[in-house]
Amino acid sequence: MSKKKPYFFNYKESAFRYLLISCSLVIVAFFLALFYMLISQSLPAISSNGFGSIFGNIWDSNNGIFGGLPAILGTLASSLIATVLAIPISLGIAIFFTEYAPARTRFILSIFIDLLAAIPSVIYGIWGLWVIAPLIKSGIQQPIINAFGFIPFFSGPAYGLSIFMASMILTIMVIPIVSSISIDLLASTPLSLKEGMISLGATKWETMRHVGIPFAKIGIFGAVILGLGRALGETMAVTMVIGNSYSWPFDSVSIFSPATTITSKIASELYEATSATHMASLIELALVLLIITLAINSVARLIINRATRRGYPQ
Amino acid sequence: MRLIGRRSKERLILAGTFFLSIIAIIPLLSILATVFINGVSAINLEFLTSLPAPFGESGGGIGNAILGTLIINSMACLFGIPLGIFTGMYLSEYGQKSRLGTAVRLVVESLSGVPSIIFGIFAFTLIVTTVRHYTAIAAAIALGLMMIPLVAKATEISMKVVSNDIREAAIALGIPKWIRTTQIVFSIAKSGVLTGCLLAFARISGETAPLLFTSLFSFFWPSQVDQPMASLQVLIYNYSLSGFQDWVLKAWGASLLLVLIVVAINVSVKFIAKPKFKGSA
Numbered sequence: 001m002s003k004k005k006p007y008f009f010n011y012k013e014s015a016f017r018y019l020l021i022s023c024s025l026v027i028v029a030f031f032l033a034l035f036y037m038l039i040s041q042s043l044p045a046i047s048s049n050g051f052g053s054i055f056g057n058i059w060d061s062n063n064g065i066f067g068g069l070p071a072i073l074g075t076l077a078s079s080l081i082a083t084v085l086a087i088p089i090s091l092g093i094a095i096f097f098t099e100y101a102p103a104r105t106r107f108i109l110s111i112f113i114d115l116l117a118a119i120p121s122v123i124y125g126i127w128g129l130w131v132i133a134p135l136i137k138s139g140i141q142q143p144i145i146n147a148f149g150f151i152p153f154f155s156g157p158a159y160g161l162s163i164f165m166a167s168m169i170l171t172i173m174v175i176p177i178v179s180s181i182s183i184d185l186l187a188s189t190p191l192s193l194k195e196g197m198i199s200l201g202a203t204k205w206e207t208m209r210h211v212g213i214p215f216a217k218i219g220i221f222g223a224v225i226l227g228l229g230r231a232l233g234e235t236m237a238v239t240m241v242i243g244n245s246y247s248w249p250f251d252s253v254s255i256f257s258p259a260t261t262i263t264s265k266i267a268s269e270l271y272e273a274t275s276a277t278h279m280a281s282l283i284e285l286a287l288v289l290l291i292i293t294l295a296i297n298s299v300a301r302l303i304i305n306r307a308t309r310r311g312y313p314q
Numbered sequence: 315m316r317l318i319g320r321r322s323k324e325r326l327i328l329a330g331t332f333f334l335s336i337i338a339i340i341p342l343l344s345i346l347a348t349v350f351i352n353g354v355s356a357i358n359l360e361f362l363t364s365l366p367a368p369f370g371e372s373g374g375g376i377g378n379a380i381l382g383t384l385i386i387n388s389m390a391c392l393f394g395i396p397l398g399i400f401t402g403m404y405l406s407e408y409g410q411k412s413r414l415g416t417a418v419r420l421v422v423e424s425l426s427g428v429p430s431i432i433f434g435i436f437a438f439t440l441i442v443t444t445v446r447h448y449t450a451i452a453a454a455i456a457l458g459l460m461m462i463p464l465v466a467k468a469t470e471i472s473m474k475v476v477s478n479d480i481r482e483a484a485i486a487l488g489i490p491k492w493i494r495t496t497q498i499v500f501s502i503a504k505s506g507v508l509t510g511c512l513l514a515f516a517r518i519s520g521e522t523a524p525l526l527f528t529s530l531f532s533f534f535w536p537s538q539v540d541q542p543m544a545s546l547q548v549l550i551y552n553y554s555l556s557g558f559q560d561w562v563l564k565a566w567g568a569s570l571l572l573v574l575i576v577v578a579i580n581v582s583v584k585f586i587a588k589p590k591f592k593g594s595a
Contacts, residue, residue, distance in 0.1 A: 020401075027401055027462055028421050034432070099331075115576075226427075240551070266435065267523060283435060290429070
């Protein structure tokens with residue numbers, strides 16, 4: 001860039017540049033303030049109970065004991081189950097979309113996928129609570145308990161609202177994320193490789209199996225991790241269907257018993273926090289969640305960016 | 315020896331992937347259908363325009379929540395859209411390779427992955443615990459912060475794909491950079507930016523977690539923005555868990571309104587005209 005500036009509009013040019021820079025800096029400042037506020041507001045809990053106490057397993061606000069382990073485990077378990085269930089469905093959608101669907105079906109399917117991602121989480125909640133929970137309780141949970149009740153994970157009475165129910169809802173919410181990224185990745189398979197397969201007489205599935213999937217594999221893995229990050233932070237739908245009981249997994253390991261997650265714990269207790277330590281402990285839980293999701297999302301973004309920037313696999 | 319022929323395998327895969335796609339679509343159709351069927355019977359003029367009836371009494375409406383959501387969303391847009399657009403402009407035209415640009419891009423990426431409830435807690439600690447009462451302003455800040463990464467990303471991407479020929483033509487004409495950015499590149503990218511803003515608006519219209527401990531809820535008409543305010547989202551949450559039949563019905567009605575907004579925006583952006591002069595990627 002040359003040092004010589006046009007003789008007019010000079011100050012407007014720099015004013016505009018400073019406007020853009022200051023807006024960007026405001027956003028960076030908000031991001032830093034987010035960390036600062038969460039850390040400073042959870043200090044009362046850390047100083048009175050110690051940092052490790054958030055990983056205890058008893059939450060008793062009357063006696064000032066705030067262990068968040070059941071909530072942390074509930075978050076991890078429900079999100080992991082959901083992500084694992086979402087993988088085959090999302091891959092099926094992506095393969096059907098890129099290889100088999102005719103153009104019009106593809107357009108409609110893409111609207112459906114966008115809508116799945118766009119439906120507000122509280123709507124998933126009210127639907128899960130009033131429509132799905134009763135169905136799942138008698139239609140899925142009771143038969144499985146009758147057949148496999150001897151396994152601890154499937155034992156106990158069938159509550160409609162349970163960690164299983166939350167995982168079901170989360171699965172539906174993770175599917176659009178994983179499938180839309182997978183579709184983009186599969187669609188960017190180099191045409192020459194596909195044409196090579198087709199000229200050898202390969203079927204669509206063989207082309208997908210030997211060219212498309214190996215090409216997109218790493219990126220799809222990134223998409224799955226991104227979906228996991230979304231599931232971890234999901235609040236409303238989970239709060240409404242998980243049953244909010246602190247007994248899982250220490251009193252009952254069954255996936256059909258009600259449980260709690262970090263987000264549902266915060267959503268149902270923050271505005272009625274009884275003491276400063278109680279509130280600070282909830283904010284400390286939020287800090288734990290923020291750190292987990294940021295770590296997972298950065299890993300996912302890194303993988304996906306690598307995968308999309310890469311050309312041919314060498 | 316093959317267990318099944320290649321052609322039957324092909325058909326099997328087609329059937330299997332089609333079946334998996336259907337599995338994913340059934341919940342969506344079920345949601346749309348139940349929300350419509352349950353919601354439509356709740357909606358009438360009184361429902362849309364009057365205040366809620368006290369707990370245990372039938373009748374009344376959710377007019378204050380509709381108005382509240384509109385007010386909170388507008389404040390969030392006033393805060394989030396300009397910041398998002400200017401940041402997107404900076405990332406696309408000024409800070410492509412600078413150190414600040416890289417840092418800002420990283421922050422925008424990270425913000426888009428932060429769970430919505432965290433924004434609610436941030437606004438709660440920043441404002442509600444300071445002024446010591448719940449306020450709709452805190453809710454607007456939480457939602458506005460959620461809009462920023464969406465709007466910034468959309469602006470950056472749609473300005474970046476504008477062909478460099480156009481930038482070079484502007485440079486050759488001696489047009490200052492800020493005019494080139496705002497009046498040439500931005501105006502070509504406008505439809506992409508608009509799409510981003512609409513999607514961000516749709517997204518925050520349904521967000522509930524950031525409102526729970528900021529705007530809370532109210533049974534009265536919104537009068538001041540620094541007071542608790544009713545909103546459709548929190549109303550759905552509170553009413554559907556209340557167990558009182560008339561309130562659950564009202565929650566379905568509110569859900570229908572929310573779904574209509576979100577579906578209308580998401581389907582209509584699919585048909586927004588594609589911009590001209592894009593670079594040949």
